[in-house]
Amino acid sequence: MMIKVLFVCYGNICRSPLAEFVFKDMVEREGLSDVIDVASCATSGEHIGDPVDPRSRAELAKHGIDCSGKVGRRIRPDDFSEYDYVLGMDRRNLQYLRNMCDDDECHVGLLLDYAGGGEVADPWYTGDFGRAYRDVERGCRGLMDELKERIR
Numbered sequence: 814m815m816i817k818v819l820f821v822c823y824g825n826i827c828r829s830p831l832a833e834f835v836f837k838d839m840v841e842r843e844g845l846s847d848v849i850d851v852a853s854c855a856t857s858g859e860h861i862g863d864p865v866d867p868r869s870r871a872e873l874a875k876h877g878i879d880c881s882g883k884v885g886r887r888i889r890p891d892d893f894s895e896y897d898y899v900l901g902m903d904r905r906n907l908q909y910l911r912n913m914c915d916d917d918e919c920h921v922g923l924l925l926d927y928a929g930g931g932e933v934a935d936p937w938y939t940g941d942f943g944r945a946y947r948d949v950e951r952g953c954r955g956l957m958d959e960l961k962e963r964i965r
């Protein structure tokens with residue numbers, strides 16, 4: 814069994830790459846790399862091909878996590894059949910995802926649904942990348958607990 818997780822934000826340079834690499838790190842630590850596949854993408858076309866924002870890269874580096882090689886990509890219609898979980902960072906992302914997918918394949922939600930609810934505020938506007946990291950980490954921890962229940 815392979816569980817595929819796709820994290821989504823507006824630009825795919827700040828929040829969803831944090832989620833992708835924090836969750837990949839957790840997956841590796843749990844020894845589940847053969848079972849859980851992780852990726853991230855954008856709703857917008859503004860940063861396609863761009864590397865992770867240096868401020869997100871720095872937050873990851875503080876925790877010993879490397880994100881080199883990651884570049885922004887936009888969500889595609891195929892992603893909704895390809896991925897088991899398509900998780901936005903805020904309600905605007907979620908609305909975009911719901912508008913894009915057919916109702917019967919709409920297994921979409923928010924990352925923080927797995928940590929008591931809420932949104933990962935966009936650090937592109939707030940400037941608070943530390944808070945974004947902590948929120949992402951909480952959400953990823955909750956998601957990991959849920960997936961481990963499914964696997965074991």
Ligand code: 4NP
Pocket residue numbers: 822823824825826827828829859860935936937
């Ligand atoms: P992200 O942050 O959605 O977390 O990657 C943003 C990055 C870029 C822009 C907005 C949000 N932008 O308007 O270019």
